[in-house]
Amino acid sequence: MTPDEILGQLKQKFGDAIGETEVREVEVRLTTTSEHAREVCRLLHELGFEYLNCLSGADWVTHLEVVYDLSSLRHPNKAHVRVKVNREDPLVRTVSDLWRAADWHERECYDMFGIRFDRHPDHRRILLSEDWVGYPLRKDYADERMVPYTEYGMEEKIAKSEAAKGAAKAPAAPPPKPAAS
Secondary structure (H helix, E strand, O other): OOHHHHHHHHHHHHHHHEEEEEEEOOEEEEEEEOOOHHHHHHHHHHOOOOEEEEEEEEEOOOOEEEEEEEEOOOOOOEEEEEEEEOOOOOEEEOOOOOOOOHHHHHHHHHHHHOOEEEOOOOOOOOOOOOOOOOOOOOOOOOOOOOOOOOOOOHHHHHHHHHHHHHHHHOOOOOOOOOOOO
16 A cells, blocks of 8 residues: 555545645655544554554644654555644543553653543553653743753854864864974
């Protein structure tokens, strides 16, 4: 099955729930809604995407996102599915029953971004303690123990980088002449 055929089946079944799409060589790339994410993933699993490479979160300030990277071990296809999630109530249905590896990936995504996975069999933090407050990979996360990102020192880094580029382009200096004895 070609990536275009896979995309055609997804569009036929889910219609407008499939947002932006793109085919890049053997990879199908698409966006879908959080309400349809589980069923889109289920169909991809049925179409032969039996391997979950990665499930990760992203914070785009205006919204959160869950990203599924899938592979087929039977044919040379890949899928990249992005699911926009409401920042105020970040909820997506679990896919841990489709891909067992999603169990820990979803827990990490919850731990770092606060995205909840409905019907997850063990929905609790995996990296941080249960009493941890907040979600560290969110852009709005604040903790007095953390040093905030600033542009301090960027001028020095840029100057060093430019100097290194200039040194690479400059001709090598001739070796020093031996001292006369």
